Amino acid sequence: MRKLILFLLTISFILVNPLSAQTILKKAGRAVSNEVLGTSGSENSASSKNNDPEPSCACDNAELIVDLGGTLKLNYKESHISTMDDGSLLLKDQISGNYYIVKGISTTGPISAGDPRLAGFDDVDENSGKDQWLLRYKGYISKSGDKYLITFGGKSYGPYAEIDKFVITKSKDKFGALAVENIAVSEMDGKAMDEAMKNAKTDQEKMALAMKYSQQMQQKIMKGGGPASMTQKFITNVAGSTYDPALQFGYTLNADMKYDEILLSSYNTVIDLQGKIIINLKPEHTSATNIFVNTANTKYAVYNYGDVAFSDGTSLKDLFNPHLIKVNGQTYLAYMYYSPKRNAIMQCKIPF
Numbered sequence: 001m002r003k004l005i006l007f008l009l010t011i012s013f014i015l016v017n018p019l020s021a022q023t024i025l026k027k028a029g030r031a032v033s034n035e036v037l038g039t040s041g042s043e044n045s046a047s048s049k050n051n052d053p054e055p056s057c058a059c060d061n062a063e064l065i066v067d068l069g070g071t072l073k074l075n076y077k078e079s080h081i082s083t084m085d086d087g088s089l090l091l092k093d094q095i096s097g098n099y100y101i102v103k104g105i106s107t108t109g110p111i112s113a114g115d116p117r118l119a120g121f122d123d124v125d126e127n128s129g130k131d132q133w134l135l136r137y138k139g140y141i142s143k144s145g146d147k148y149l150i151t152f153g154g155k156s157y158g159p160y161a162e163i164d165k166f167v168i169t170k171s172k173d174k175f176g177a178l179a180v181e182n183i184a185v186s187e188m189d190g191k192a193m194d195e196a197m198k199n200a201k202t203d204q205e206k207m208a209l210a211m212k213y214s215q216q217m218q219q220k221i222m223k224g225g226g227p228a229s230m231t232q233k234f235i236t237n238v239a240g241s242t243y244d245p246a247l248q249f250g251y252t253l254n255a256d257m258k259y260d261e262i263l264l265s266s267y268n269t270v271i272d273l274q275g276k277i278i279i280n281l282k283p284e285h286t287s288a289t290n291i292f293v294n295t296a297n298t299k300y301a302v303y304n305y306g307d308v309a310f311s312d313g314t315s316l317k318d319l320f321n322p323h324l325i326k327v328n329g330q331t332y333l334a335y336m337y338y339s340p341k342r343n344a345i346m347q348c349k350i351p352f
Contacts, residue, residue: 051340052340053340054339054340054341055317055318055319055337055338055339056316056317056318057308057316057317057318057319057335057337057348058337058339058346058348059348061348062337062339062346062347062348063346063347063348063349064342064344064345064346064347065089065102065336065344065345065346065347066089066091066100066102066107066344066345067342067343067344068343068344068345069343069344074091074093074100079091079092079093079094080092080094081320081321083321083323088101088102088103089101089102089103089321089336089345090102090118091109093110096110097112097113098110098111098112099111099112099113099115099118101117101118102345119135119136119138131143133148133163133166136166137166137168140152140166140168140175141163141166144158144159145159146161147159147160147161148160148161148162148163148179150163150166150175150177150179150235152175152237153173153237155237157177157235158179159181160179160180160181161180161181161182161183162179162180162183163177163178163179164178164179164180164232165177165178165253166178167253167254167255167256167262168255169255169260169261169262170255170259170260170324170325170326171260173260174236174237174238174255174260174261174262175236175237175255175262176234176235176236176238176253176255176262176273177234177235177236178232178233178234178235178245178253179232179233179235180229180230180231180232180233181229181230181233182229182230183230231246232245232246233245234253236262236273238262238273240273240274241273241274242273242274242275243264243273243275248264248266248275250266250267251264251265251266251271252264252265252266252289254291256290256292256323256324257270257291257292257293258278258292258293258294258295258324259295259324259325259326259331260326263278263293265291267281267286268280268281268282268283268285268286269281270291270293270300278293278297279293279297279300279311281300281302281311282311284309285300285302285309285311288302288303288304290302290303290304290322292322292324292333292352294331294333294352295331295352299311299312299352301322301333301352303322306318306319306320307319308322308333308335316335318337319335319336319337319348320335320336320337321335321336322334322335323335324352325349327349330351331351331352332349332350332351332352333349333350333352334347334348334349334350335347335348335350336348
């Protein structure tokens with residue numbers, strides 16, 4: 001079906017305009033690898049502490065996030081952890097298949113697979129194939145017919161045929177989205193075209209169908225606003241934004257790099273939505289996808305496979321879920337680690 005649609009699109013664009021559409025499809029979300037928490041195994045009972053040394057990232061004033069002993073009795077080596085945008089944790093017991101949601105100092109569970117409370121977490125198999133935007137941002141994104149609407153701060157944006165990226169700041173006061181207003185062929189249309197082409201008996205019939213569908217697509221494109229409506233656009237409530245995905249191709253939209261700001265990163269540069277350079281990355285950090293910038297724009301940190309490296313040359317190892325938080329007006333880079341001594345997941349905070 002994909003080849004058919006591409007062929008028909010080619011014909012339609014020739015008939016309408018030689019402009020091309022760009023779409024960046026990239027799923028938003030973060031998952032924590034079991035590399036950090038240990039590989040599968042039966043040693044170390046969930047309810048008991050052990051004599052393994054504390055990781056080097058441990059801190060003296062660490063906060064208890066979840067006790068894996070007590071009522072939970074989870075074996076950290078038999079658990080998988082994923083995270084939500086608000087810092088919530090989802091623990092899955094690989095043995096029982098049950099889930100536990102940890103938010104702050106509160107733990108909810110056990111929760112069975114398919115429970116609505118699991119919606120929005122990245123690594124829940126049961127959500128595979130469902131609409132990620134409606135699940136993850138149900139308070140902001142809804143369906144209107146076969147298109148999406150974004151509702152934010154009392155205003156509506158759209159409708160859009162596709163939403164390729166959606167980010168929101170920690171304080172829930174700013175958002176950014178990459179979206180396409182119209183597409184030439186919906187999934188349902190594509191399936192119908194594909195079936196008709198398969199049933200065509202001769203090359204002449206196939207060519208006639210191709211011309212028919214290309215004309216239909218041409219009409220749909222023009223009715224929807226022309227080829228320009230099929231290009232990816234940036235939508236935001238941030239005043240003064242100059243970001244244009246067609247002109248600034250290759251930048252990644254992110255609301256987690258700096259507390260309460262939406263930034264863009266590309267190779268060795270982090271910029272704001274007005275195009276101002278916020279910080280430049282060192283050559284050894286240019287491949288990083290998890291970047292954190294401090295409040296003063298004078299320091300950054302990058303996270304990769306359980307390690308955090310800072311721009312000043314220092315580093316921390318054996319941790320997971322680094323994220324920015326604000327407490328009493330102070331921004332911190334927080335991270336979590338497994339404590340063998342306490343058989344618990346702990347959190348440290350660094351002023352940032």
